[in-house]
Amino acid sequence: KAGVTQTPRYLIKTRGQQVTLSCSPISGHRSVSWYQQTPGQGLQFLFEYFSETQRNKGNFPGRFSGRQFSNSRSEMNVSTLELGDSALYLCASSLEAGVPEAFFGQGTRLTVV
Amino acid sequence: QKEVEQNSGPLSVPEGAIASLNCTYSDRGSQSFFWYRQYSGKSPELIMSIYSNGDKEDGRFTAQLNKASQYVSLLIRDSQPSDSATYLCAAEGGGGSYIPTFGRGTSLIVHP
Numbered sequence: 001k002a003g004v005t006q007t008p009r010y011l012i013k014t015r016g017q018q019v020t021l022s023c024s025p026i027s028g029h030r031s032v033s034w035y036q037q038t039p040g041q042g043l044q045f046l047f048e049y050f051s052e053t054q055r056n057k058g059n060f061p062g063r064f065s066g067r068q069f070s071n072s073r074s075e076m077n078v079s080t081l082e083l084g085d086s087a088l089y090l091c092a093s094s095l096e097a098g099v100p101e102a103f104f105g106q107g108t109r110l111t112v113v
Numbered sequence: 114q115k116e117v118e119q120n121s122g123p124l125s126v127p128e129g130a131i132a133s134l135n136c137t138y139s140d141r142g143s144q145s146f147f148w149y150r151q152y153s154g155k156s157p158e159l160i161m162s163i164y165s166n167g168d169k170e171d172g173r174f175t176a177q178l179n180k181a182s183q184y185v186s187l188l189i190r191d192s193q194p195s196d197s198a199t200y201l202c203a204a205e206g207g208g209g210s211y212i213p214t215f216g217r218g219t220s221l222i223v224h225p
Contacts, residue, residue: 043157043201043215056212090156097211101147104156 002027004093004105012111018079021108025072025093031055032074033102034066037088046089049074050097081112115140117204119216126223132189134219136202139183143204146178148187151199151218161187192223 005024013019025032034046045058049068066076072093078085088109092102116139126132134148145164149157163169163176163185175188185204189196199220205213 042217045212045214048211058212101159101162102213103159104149107156 004091004103006089006091006105006108008108009106010109010111012113013081015081015083015112017081018077019081019110020075020077021089021091021110023074023076023091023093023105025074025091026103029093029095029103030072031094031097032068032072033092033094034074034076035090035092036060037090037107038086043090046076048097055097078110083112086110086112115143115204115214117202117214117216119200119202119219121217122220123222124219126192126221128192128194128223128225130192130223132192132196132221132223134187134189134200134202134221136185136187136216137183138185138202138204138214140204140214141180141183143183145205145213146176146185147203147205147213148174148176148185149201149203149215150196151201153198157201189221192221194223194225197221197223 007022031050033048035043037043048056052068063079068074088107090107091105094102118137148161150160151157161176163178169176173190177186199218201218202216203213
C-alpha cells in the first residue's frame with residue numbers, strides 16, 4: 001500500500017512569490033492535515049481537510065491556504081512568501097476525520113531566499 | 114494555549130537498556146495521545162497511540178498514560194542504536210477539537 005506522497009520534495013523560492021505544495025493521501029484515507037515544522041517552533045498544525053471541506057485551522061495567517069479535491073488529494077498554497085516561511089511542510093493522512101492516527105508524508109522542504 | 118512539554122535531551126542510554134521518555138500536557142480535556150519517532154531528515158512515524166489510563170504494550174514499546182497527572186511516557190526496552198531518533202509526543206481531542214498539539218521532541222541516543 002503506497003504511503004502519503006508529497007511533491008515536490010524540495011523548493012527554493014524568493015520572498016514575495018507564492019508556492020503550491022501537493023499531497024496524495026494513502027489510498028482510502030479521506031482526511032488530510034498539513035503541518036509546518038521548524039527548529040524553533042517544532043511541529044505546528046496548519047489545517048485539516050475532509051470531504052473537500054476545511055474542518056480545522058491552526059493559528060497561521062491567511063497567506064496560508066489549502067484545498068482538497070474529490071479524490072482526497074490536497075494542495076496547500078502560501079502567498080507572498082516571507083523568509084520565516086522556510087520550513088519542512090508535512091502532510092498527514094488518516095482514514096476519517098476525527099480518527100487521530102495519522103501517517104505522514106516525506107515532506108516538502110521549502111527555502112525562501 | 115494548549116501545550117505539550119518534553120525534555121529536549123539528548124537522552125543517552127547504552128544499548129540494551131530501557132529508555133524512558135516523558136511528556137506532560139496542559140489541556141485536561143485531551144483524549145488521545147501519540148508517540149511519533151522522527152529520524153533526522155525524515156518525517157514523523159507513528160509508533161504508539163494510547164487513549165486510556167494505564168499501560169499499553171507493543172513489542173519493545175510501552176506507552177503509559179496518567180490523565181490525573183496529565184502525564185504520558187514511552188518506555189523502550191532493549192534499546193538499539195537504530196532507536197536513536199527524536200521522539201515527539203502529541204495530545205489531541207480537548208474541547209471536541211481534533212487538532213493535535215505536538216511537543217518539541219526528545220532526542221534519544223542509544224550508544225553501543
